[in-house]
Structures are given as C-alpha cells and as structure tokens.
Amino acid sequence: AQSVTQLGSHVSVSEGALVLLRCNYSSSVPPYLFWYVQYPNQGLQLLLKYTSAATLVKGINGFEAEFKKSETSFHLTKPSAHMSDAAEYFCAVSLGGSYIPTFGRGTSLIVHP
Amino acid sequence: GAGVSQTPSNKVTEKGKYVELRCDPISGHTALYWYRQSLGQGPEFLIYFQGTGAADDSGLPNDRFFAVRPEGSVSTLKIQRTERGDSAVYLCASSQTSGNSPLHFGNGTRLTVT
Numbered sequence: 001a002q003s004v005t006q007l008g009s010h011v012s013v014s015e016g017a018l019v020l021l022r023c024n025y026s027s028s029v030p031p032y033l034f035w036y037v038q039y040p041n042q043g044l045q046l047l048l049k050y051t052s053a054a055t056l057v058k059g060i061n062g063f064e065a066e067f068k069k070s071e072t073s074f075h076l077t078k079p080s081a082h083m084s085d086a087a088e089y090f091c092a093v094s095l096g097g098s099y100i101p102t103f104g105r106g107t108s109l110i111v112h113p
Numbered sequence: 114g115a116g117v118s119q120t121p122s123n124k125v126t127e128k129g130k131y132v133e134l135r136c137d138p139i140s141g142h143t144a145l146y147w148y149r150q151s152l153g154q155g156p157e158f159l160i161y162f163q164g165t166g167a168a169d170d171s172g173l174p175n176d177r178f179f180a181v182r183p184e185g186s187v188s189t190l191k192i193q194r195t196e197r198g199d200s201a202v203y204l205c206a207s208s209q210t211s212g213n214s215p216l217h218f219g220n221g222t223r224l225t226v227t
Contacts, residue, residue, distance in 0.1 A: 009153070032213040043117070043204070043218035044156070051213040090155050094213075099144060100169060101216065103155035 002027045002093050006104035014112050019063075019078040021107045023091030026072065033074045034092040034101060035065055044090065050074060061085070086111045115139070117219035119205050125225045126195055134190040134222045138207030145188050146216060147180055148204040156204055162188060163210070195226045 007022040025031055033050040048059025055067045065076045074091060088108050092101040118137040126132050138145050143164055148156035158172040165185045173179075177195075182188040192199055202223050206216035 004155075006155075034215060036216075036218075041220075043220045044206075044216075045218070046215040049213065049215055099163075099208075099210075100146070100158055100161050102158065103148075105153070105155045 002031065002095050002098070002102050004091050004093050004102055004104035006089075006091050006107050008107055009105065010108045010110060012110040012112065013081045015083055016080050019076070019081045019085065019109065021076040021089050021091075021109065023065075023074045023076065023104060024072055025074060025091075025093045027093060027095060029095055031093045031095055032101075033065075033067060034094075035059065035063070035074075035076050036090045036092060036103075038088040038090065038106075040087070047076070047089070081109075081111050083111050083113065085109055117205055117207055117217050119203075119219035119222050121222060122220065123223045123225075125227060127227055128195060128197060130195050130226075132192050132195060132224065134192075134203050134205075134224070136188045136190070136205030136207075136219060138186065138188070138205070139217055140186075141209070142207035142217070143185070143210045144208045144214070145182060146206045146208075147188070147190050148206065150202045150204055150221070159190070159203075192224075195224075197226045200224055200226045 003026040005024045035047040036044040058064045091104040094101040145162040147159040161169040162182045177193045180190045202221040204221045206218045208214040
C-alpha cells in the first residue's frame, strides 16, 4: 500500500523568503515520488520527480526536493519565493510495480509582497 | 503539441440525470487516468486504462460510474443517476507507458449536480 501526507494545508511566506512544503510517504518498496503544481484555473503540471537516480532533484522554476529514505520524506523547497509561485502544490507517490500515483491533499502556497 | 483536452469544462445537471465527460489525451500516450478532485482535497483515483482496456478500475465509487476507451485514445467517463455527492472536478491525465512517467493533466470538468 502507498500513501502520502502533506503537512499544512496552507503555507504563507513573504516574497523572497524560503519556501518549504512538507511531504511524507508510506511505501513498502522503493517509491517513485512527484511534486505537481496547480495554478488557478489550470491543470496540474509536473514540477519534479524522483526515480532513484539522485536523492536531490531539481525541478522547474527553481524548486528542488530531497528524498530522505530514513525519514520517508520528500520535502519541496525554493530559496526565494516569488509572487508567481502562489499555487496549490501536490505530492504524489507510486510504487515501482504500479502505474497509479496516489496524491496528497495539497498545500496552498500564499506569497505576500 | 496539444495537451490533454477535457470537455465540457463545466457541466451542471439535475439529480438523477445521466452525464458523459470526455477526455482527449496526448497523441501517442497509451496510459489514461481519471481522477476526481473535491474542494480542498487532492486528486482521488478512479480508473486507469492501458490502451483500450481498463487495467484498474478499483477507484470507481459504485456501479453508477463507468468509463470506456474504445479505440485506445479518447475516453468517456459516464455517470448514471447522478447524486449531489458526485459534484467535483473530474480530471483526466495521460502518460507514456512507464511506472515513473509523469502524468499530463487536462484542466478538468467541473460537475455540479443540483
């Protein structure tokens, strides 16, 4: 079985501040992990994915995430928030033998000027 | 190239009516997924197609829900005897055949059952 927990339904930061969105997963085998972003009135789009090649994964728009097996975490970070980063962020996990990602509840990122 | 297209973008129907939601995936993508997203929630899996066949339909909530993909491209999600609890955004996604291929999502169909 696989599951995803995103801590914090809303995260609020000031423009220029560090962004940290948390994701913990539960999986009995090595997982594939993804972060998706959903801007207002748009579909979900891929930010980055982890597929066991490297534990630190770089994505689009300056985001990155680090896979930590000991903590079963895949937190998303960005050094400096921009107003355009305001969106809903979803963490997702799928097992190696499954083609069906399970999504977390999402975290709404609010960026203040 | 063109992304995943979903029609209609909005659908309002009365309780008890039948609705069809259409998804046109990215050309060449053999995998197609339907998810449902309620307010404040993440996407909830409904059904997964590999080619023309439903490889996993374990997420369909009951037998009022059915989906087809007859030619391995366009898919239709069908809901019979709609209920107010069916109101949600229905998302379609497609991907290439691989366990770690990312999903490409459409903008969704917002279904409102009155």
